Amino acid sequence: MTTVALIGAGNLATHLYKAFRNTEDIEVVQVYSRSELGSVSDDMNNRCIHDLQRLTTADIYIIAVSDDAIAEVSKQFPFTDRLVVHTSGSMPMEVIERTNKAGVFYPLQSFSKEKEVDFQQIPLCIEAENEGDLKVLEKLGRAISPKVFHINSAQRKVIHLSAVFVNNFTNHLYHIGSEICKENNIPFEILHPLIEETAKKIQTMNPKEAQTGPARRSDQKTINSQLQQLSNKSQKEIYELMTRSIIALYGREKL
Template sequence: MIRITVIGSGNVAQHLIKAFTKSDLVEIVQVFSRKKEVLSSLIGFEKIVSAFEDLKEADLYIIAVSDKAISEVSKQLPFQNRIVVHTSGTASLAVLDVKNRNGVFYPLQTFSKTKEVDFSTVPICLEAENPYDYRVLETVAKSISTAVYPINSEQRKALHVSAVFVNNFTNHLYQIGQEICEEHQVPFAILKPLIQETAEKVKTLNPIDAQTGPAKRNDSTTIEAHLAYLTNEKQKNIYTILTQSIQNNDKKL
């Protein structure tokens, strides 16, 4: 049984706590949170601490806080030579204080407090300073997920940027689509099967092979009609940039 302490109370921390409590291979020793009531529904109140000096010995300490707070939190840990990891997609190992053996435990998923996530399918990207610590992280990761990958800091940066494109930017495009629908009294729900099918395609096709639409067909008549129809300059600019990107991509083939 691997003993774990989770430091943090945000979205990632809460989902990790939920996942670990379902595992037979790990035990949550403690959770650190400045506001105990935030986590009281997830774990026993007696396991929640709000002072670093109250942290007990554990096999692994997972810092699940904002990127800007990782360094300061790691400096305040009152011990040394233990395995300490963060969950950031962009921060390097170097942000963690050198008094401990450092690593990364990065679950690549979008997390919301109100939306349950099947953690068994969440990719977990691991990095450690030595082989023994990596094996500990791998055991912990495999206890909650079937998708575990060794990913170094440089690769993790690439993954995080890619994730912004496929998740954050895509969701913003959903928002724009919803705004256009609502402006013209069209139910956004009509587009949801299309959104689902588009996501399903990339499970079996490369994105470049799944691309369709007027830009892919170089249908200038439709493109010009769309631009003439749009009155919002931001929407027109985004439409133009994405259209040109698709067309330029095809010219490279």
């Protein structure tokens, strides 16, 4: 049995708690939360402490707090030489205070409070200062997902950057699409199947091959007409820049 203490009680910590509880091999012995827990399960509540000095013995301490708070929290632990990991995509492993053995346990997914999560589908990026600890994290990861990857801090930084493009920026394009629909009294739902298909398509084709549309065809007539349709300055700028970037990529390549 591997014992885990969770530091933090937000979105990610709550989803991890549920995932670990459903395994045979992992036991969450404590959950640290600064404030009272909101609507979580009784057994999560029962394990809750509000003082880091009360942290008990565990095989792995998982810090699931905001990026800015990781370093500070890791300084306050009342023990040394234990395995302490954070769960952040953008912070290096070294942000963890050197009095303990550092590692990273980064689930590559975007979590919302309301939405149930299937960890079986989530890539887990792990890293540790030494081989033994990496094995411990590998075992922890495999208990909840078959997709465990050894990713160092430099690689994780690249993945996080890439995720900003494919997740945050993509979501902003969805927002713009929904605004354009709303202004014209068209239900945005009509675009849901297209959005889902766009995301699914690249699982079997690479995105460069999957591209279609006016910019891909260098169809200047449609491009000009769509630019005229846009009255919002920021939307217009994004349309122009993305179109220019697509045209530059395909250039005069034959369709």
